[in-house]
Amino acid sequence: MREVAVIGVGMSEWGEVWKKSLRQIFVDAALAAIGDAGVDKIDSMYVGCMSSGLFIGQEHLASLLADYVGIAGISAARVESACASGGVAFRSGYIEVASGISDVVLVGGVEKMTDVSGDGATYALATAADQEYEGYHGVTFPGLYAMMANDHMRRFGTTREQIAHVAVKNHKHGAMNPRAQYPFEITVDAVLKSVLVADPLRILDCSPITDGAAAVILCPLDVAKKFTKKPLVKVAGSGSSTDTIALHDRDDFTEFAATTRAAEKAYKMAGAGPSDISLAEVHDCFTIAEICVIEALGFVKRGEGGKAAESGLTALGGRIPVNTSGGLKSKGHPVGATGVAQIVEITEQLRGESGKRQVKGAKRGLTQNMGGTGGSTVVHILEVV
Amino acid sequence: MREVAVIGVGMSEWGEVWKKSLRQIFVDAALAAIGDAGVDKIDSMYVGCMSSGLFIGQEHLASLLADYVGIAGISAARVESACASGGVAFRSGYIEVASGISDVVLVGGVEKMTDVSGDGATYALATAADQEYEGYHGVTFPGLYAMMANDHMRRFGTTREQIAHVAVKNHKHGAMNPRAQYPFEITVDAVLKSVLVADPLRILDCSPITDGAAAVILCPLDVAKKFTKKPLVKVAGSGSSTDTIALHDRDDFTEFAATTRAAEKAYKMAGAGPSDISLAEVHDCFTIAEICVIEALGFVKRGEGGKAAESGLTALGGRIPVNTSGGLKSKGHPVGATGVAQIVEITEQLRGESGKRQVKGAKRGLTQNMGGTGGSTVVHILEVV
Numbered sequence: 001m002r003e004v005a006v007i008g009v010g011m012s013e014w015g016e017v018w019k020k021s022l023r024q025i026f027v028d029a030a031l032a033a034i035g036d037a038g039v040d041k042i043d044s045m046y047v048g049c050m051s052s053g054l055f056i057g058q059e060h061l062a063s064l065l066a067d068y069v070g071i072a073g074i075s076a077a078r079v080e081s082a083c084a085s086g087g088v089a090f091r092s093g094y095i096e097v098a099s100g101i102s103d104v105v106l107v108g109g110v111e112k113m114t115d116v117s118g119d120g121a122t123y124a125l126a127t128a129a130d131q132e133y134e135g136y137h138g139v140t141f142p143g144l145y146a147m148m149a150n151d152h153m154r155r156f157g158t159t160r161e162q163i164a165h166v167a168v169k170n171h172k173h174g175a176m177n178p179r180a181q182y183p184f185e186i187t188v189d190a191v192l193k194s195v196l197v198a199d200p201l202r203i204l205d206c207s208p209i210t211d212g213a214a215a216v217i218l219c220p221l222d223v224a225k226k227f228t229k230k231p232l233v234k235v236a237g238s239g240s241s242t243d244t245i246a247l248h249d250r251d252d253f254t255e256f257a258a259t260t261r262a263a264e265k266a267y268k269m270a271g272a273g274p275s276d277i278s279l280a281e282v283h284d285c286f287t288i289a290e291i292c293v294i295e296a297l298g299f300v301k302r303g304e305g306g307k308a309a310e311s312g313l314t315a316l317g318g319r320i321p322v323n324t325s326g327g328l329k330s331k332g333h334p335v336g337a338t339g340v341a342q343i344v345e346i347t348e349q350l351r352g353e354s355g356k357r358q359v360k361g362a363k364r365g366l367t368q369n370m371g372g373t374g375g376s377t378v379v380h381i382l383e384v385v
Numbered sequence: 386m387r388e389v390a391v392i393g394v395g396m397s398e399w400g401e402v403w404k405k406s407l408r409q410i411f412v413d414a415a416l417a418a419i420g421d422a423g424v425d426k427i428d429s430m431y432v433g434c435m436s437s438g439l440f441i442g443q444e445h446l447a448s449l450l451a452d453y454v455g456i457a458g459i460s461a462a463r464v465e466s467a468c469a470s471g472g473v474a475f476r477s478g479y480i481e482v483a484s485g486i487s488d489v490v491l492v493g494g495v496e497k498m499t500d501v502s503g504d505g506a507t508y509a510l511a512t513a514a515d516q517e518y519e520g521y522h523g524v525t526f527p528g529l530y531a532m533m534a535n536d537h538m539r540r541f542g543t544t545r546e547q548i549a550h551v552a553v554k555n556h557k558h559g560a561m562n563p564r565a566q567y568p569f570e571i572t573v574d575a576v577l578k579s580v581l582v583a584d585p586l587r588i589l590d591c592s593p594i595t596d597g598a599a600a601v602i603l604c605p606l607d608v609a610k611k612f613t614k615k616p617l618v619k620v621a622g623s624g625s626s627t628d629t630i631a632l633h634d635r636d637d638f639t640e641f642a643a644t645t646r647a648a649e650k651a652y653k654m655a656g657a658g659p660s661d662i663s664l665a666e667v668h669d670c671f672t673i674a675e676i677c678v679i680e681a682l683g684f685v686k687r688g689e690g691g692k693a694a695e696s697g698l699t700a701l702g703g704r705i706p707v708n709t710s711g712g713l714k715s716k717g718h719p720v721g722a723t724g725v726a727q728i729v730e731i732t733e734q735l736r737g738e739s740g741k742r743q744v745k746g747a748k749r750g751l752t753q754n755m756g757g758t759g760g761s762t763v764v765h766i767l768e769v770v
Contacts, residue, residue: 001485021517044625050445053438053512057520060435060467060513063760064630073646075625076761077473080463082445088462092477099484100386101623127438128445132406135442238486240429240460245449261458375448376461 001098004235005224006382008037008217009344014332015181017211022056022112023068029213029337030069030108037217038227043102044075048089048109049336050082054124056115065108075102082128083285085109086339087369087378090216094235094380097218109340110213121209125335128372130246142206142286144247144373146198149288151253153200155303158291160200162306164191166287167204167329169315174326176357181210181332191287205287210332214341221385231351236272236364237381239265245375258377259296259368266366270381274298277320277381278362279349281342283370284327290314293368294322297379316357324349324357339369339378350384386483389620390609391767393422393602394729399717400566402596407441407497408453414598414722415454415493422602423612428487429460433474433494434721435467439509441500450493460487467513468670470494471724472754472763475601479620479765482603494725495598506594510720513757515631527591527671529632529758531583534673536638538585540688543676545585547691549576551672552589552714554700559711561742566595566717576672590672595717599726606770616736621657621749622766624650630760643762644681644753651751655766659683662705662766663747664734666727668755669712675699678753679707682764701742709734709742724754724763735769 010032012025020028026047034042047062058064062076079089086109093107113121126140134144152158168188174180186204194204219227221234239262244250250257267273274297282297284290291305299320300308308314314322325331325345328338346365348354363384370377395417397410405413411432419427432447443449447461464474471494478492498506511525519529537543553573559565571589579589604612606619626646629635635642652658659682667682669675676690684705685693693699699707710716710730713723731750733739748769755762 023517051438053436053509054444056516057508058512058516059439059465059509060630060757060760062466063627063756064515066627067630067634067760072627072629073643074627076466076627077477077625078465080444080465081447081461092462095484095486096480098486099480101480101483123442124438124444127443130449131441131443132408240462242448242451242457242459242461244457245445245452249452258458371445371448375445375452 002100003221004094004097004218005221006216006233006343006347007219007224007228008033009347010036010215011179011341011344012213014179014210014212014334016114022052022110023065025211025213026065026108026110027068029215030106033106033215033217039104039217041104042071042074042106043104044096045106046089046092047078048086048339049078050080050085050111051124051127056112081376082371083335084339084369084371084376084378085336087367088240090340090343090380091238091240091378093218094238097220103219105218106215107218107340108213108215109337111334111336112211113209113334114211133246142198142201145286145288146201147247148253148292149200152288152291158306160192161188162310163287163291164188165309166284166290167191169309170284170323170327170329173316173324173357174330177326177331180326180330181208182330201286207285207328207333210334212332212334212337214337214344216340216343232385233347233350233382234385235380236383237266237270239263240378242376243374245372247373254292256292256296256374258374259293259370262377262379263297266379266381272364272381276364277366278364279321279324279359280366281325281345282322282368284323284329285333290322297368321359324359342367342369346382350382387485388606389479389482389603390606391601391618391728391732392604392609392613393418394732395421395600396564396726396729397598399564399595399597401499407437407495408450410596410598411450411493411495412453414600415491418600418602424489424602426489427456427459427491428489429481430491431474431477432463433471433724434463435465435470435496436509436512441497466761467756468720469724469754469756469761469763470721472752475725475728475765476623476625476763478603479623482605488604490603491600492603492725493598493600494722496719496721497596498594498719499596518631527583527586530671530673531586532632533638533677534585537673537676543691545577546573547695548672548676549573550694551669551675552576554694555669555708555712555714558701558709558742559715562711562716565711565715566593567715586671592670592713592718595719597717597719597722599722599729601725601728617770618732618735618767619770620765621768622651622655624648625763627761628759630757632758639677641677641681641759643759644678644755647762647764648682651764651766657749657766661749662751663749664706664709664744665751666710666730667707667753669708669714670718675707682753706744709744727752727754731767735767
């Protein structure tokens with residue numbers, strides 16, 4: 001397998017983007033990435049998107065987007081794995097370049113979530129759970145993650161305040177990110193007084209509904225210097241795994257086994273362990289998710305994820321900064337784009353381009369992107385060469 | 386890149402499958418392929434599916450299906466490219482094995498199309514066209530293909546009877562396929578007297594709405610003999626391409642440029658040309674499609690696709706038998722499964738397992754699977770080793 005580099009990154013506007021359609025925000029991100037990479041030819045494209053069918057009534061998405069980017073004729077495919085769609089698309093692009101079948105691959109992620117009315121977005125998102133069981137009983141994701149939160153509090157003594165600290169930290173990071181949907185700080189008190197969604201989770205524990213796109217350009221590492229003069233960032237590790245789709249089929253509600261398995265593969269491939277990681281972007285769709293995820297990644301011991309947020313261990317300046325972008329909570333969560341945007345953040349951090357939120361001396365960054373309640377997870381490790 | 390073999394194939398029941406759900410028919414196909422291959426471990430899975438969101442309200446499909454096949458924990462991803470989803474999923478699986486990142490990969494395709502009411506299936510299928518232009522003006526696929534048919538008749542003198550011969554031939558083949566949804570013969574007269582759908586296309590020019598799944602197992606060619614004693618079938622060529630998604634953006638309505646480009650790549654990789662192909666499975670979603678496709682693949686000259694059906698050139702026993710399975714027209718067209726089922730048919734033909742419809746001495750087979758009006762196309766060439 002060939003070594004692969006990320007040579008360009010780009011993002012569209014993120015938020016409630018009323019004046020542009022899905023194809024327009026995707027083109028914005030793709031052209032930004034192409035410009036950043038300095039490439040004049042794309043061989044192949046992967047698009048991560050969870051549900052353009054339910055959100056905007058459009059399938060055949062990769063063909064459409066290749067056409068609108070102006071590169072119809074290339075190979076193009078959409079990849080779906082619910083909220084992990086972007087990360088899985090990145091893995092597909094990585095494998096295609098590593099295999100030697102293509103040289104320059106564009107990986108984009110996109111979701112346009114605000115064009116549905118009523119409870120359309122909640123319905124579309126709920127299709128990431130098992131519709132014949134979980135959906136049939138009316139449970140949606142806030143309820144599923146609330147069960148995890150209750151279990152974590154009961155078993156490990158995690159406090160409601162510790163869980164709130166995840167949101168406070170990520171908003172503090174996001175306030176330094178000009179691309180964030182909600183770039184402002186919040187307090188623990190504000191989280192605890194916000195509207196209850198599914199006990200114990202409140203609205204400020206939940207990532208928002210977001211329109212947005214992100215894109216990156218991959219090529220073989222040995223030719224990357226032809227295109228870019230920026231520091232070279234290579235894909236050092238890639239791991240992907242699944243778990244039971246339904247939460248009720250797991251032995252343990254607070255253990256993300258697919259994250260652990262995907263991370264093991266990525267760590268092994270990179271020849272690195274949790275203590276070698278400078279920073280990470282992880283899937284904080286709800287505050288409790290980040291707590292369970294950093295435990296599954298081995299950043300802290302089992303049961304200590306809540307304390308990590310409270311103590312500042314995962315904050316900028318802490319031992320292992322997590323979600324310097326603001327995470328899904330503050331930066332926003334256009335589901336299919338999230339996994340690609342994580343790669344954008346880590347690439348820029350490794351290049352030293354992150355301004356106020358720069359992690360000093362960052363050498364190796366990790367991304368963790370998951371679907372549903374962790375039914376699918378993909379982990380990547382990027383290194384500056 | 387490693388050479389890759391197809392070592393197992395399987396299909397579910399195809400037709401109006403009222404008593405089983407999507408996950409059940411997928412499991413039927415996957416277990417059949419696993420049994421045929423003789424493998425006891427799967428590393429990774431790709432699922433081709435166009436729109437489980439719109440057809441059954443379920444996304445996160447690969448995670449769910451890995452769980453129900455009993456292999457949760459593996460890497461799994463869904464691939465979507467409208468009606469080319471199955472073929473593109475096969476290409477993804479091929480690339481993953483070729484790259485060396487995984488050894489044994491299951492590629493499945495599935496669609497459950499009869500669980501929607503009213504015009505739900507027509508709506509879901511129409512999302513493969515450009516919704517902001519074609520969809521906005523109310524055009525659906527029969528109308529788009531009817532425009533191609535009219536143009537082909539006008540420019541090349543193709544007759545209505547010649548177009549009907551495609552359906553007659555494919556039903557003749559399908560009548561010999563126990564898995565076909567409509568395994569009976571029809572006549573030119575029956576086609577010409579069937580209900581008009583979009584002038585000049587009639588109901589017997591159109592592929593049906595089908596529930597069905599298909600699956601194949603891939604592994605490196607050099608270890609394939611460990612698993613199976615059947616004749617080894619290798620992937621000799623793979624090509625993928627896109628075109629403008631909207632028909633109105635093309636210079637020529639009857640030229641499938643993405644098919645031509647994908648085929649050129651596959652022929653080059655296989656070191657073969659059209660005259661080296663023993664048989665082909667092509668995307669006859671409408672009769673006129675097969676006519677334009679065999680021209681784009683180079684089996685006949687431009688404008689002579691209609692004559693090929695009429696003369697028997699593409700029938701079993703002809704120079705280049707096309708759609709020995711019955712094609713989409715007679716075998717059925719569960720859109721996400723079709724591209725994988727084409728691989729099943731070619732593999733069985735190359736192994737000499739096709740019974741009454743066996744192409745004698747078949748050495749090299751081609752599959753062509755496309756989305757929408759050819760906005761995406763994937764071509765594979767398989768060879769018996």
